[in-house]
């Protein structure tokens with residue numbers, strides 16, 4: 001279980017990350033619509049599409065991260081922060097410091113990644 005001091009530490013860490021992320025803001029919709037360029041050859045067109053794709057994914061990732069940080073803060077309030085969602089064990093403090101939004105302990109994370117790799121290969 002997290003001590004009060006550690007709880008306060010992670011709350012500050014998560015809040016700061018969340019605020020930084022919200023201050024950053026993704027490109028507001030409307031401004032990101034890249035005008036269609038005329039006369040692009042195939043290579044240019046592909047680059048153009050890759051750029052659009054990238055900005056879409058970045059926005060998605062931004063939104064996901066905000067949600068994850070908010071969830072982590074909720075878990076902190078509920079007292080379930082730092083507890084692995086899969087096995088119920090404690091997530092190490094070092095791992096939480098490196099990745100404050102982690103919901104799985106390192107063993108479960110590894111198992112999940114191995115599982116994803118297996119499924120990806122089939």
Ligand SMILES: [Zn+2]
Pocket residue numbers: 084085086087088089104105106107108109
């Ligand atoms: Zn676990």
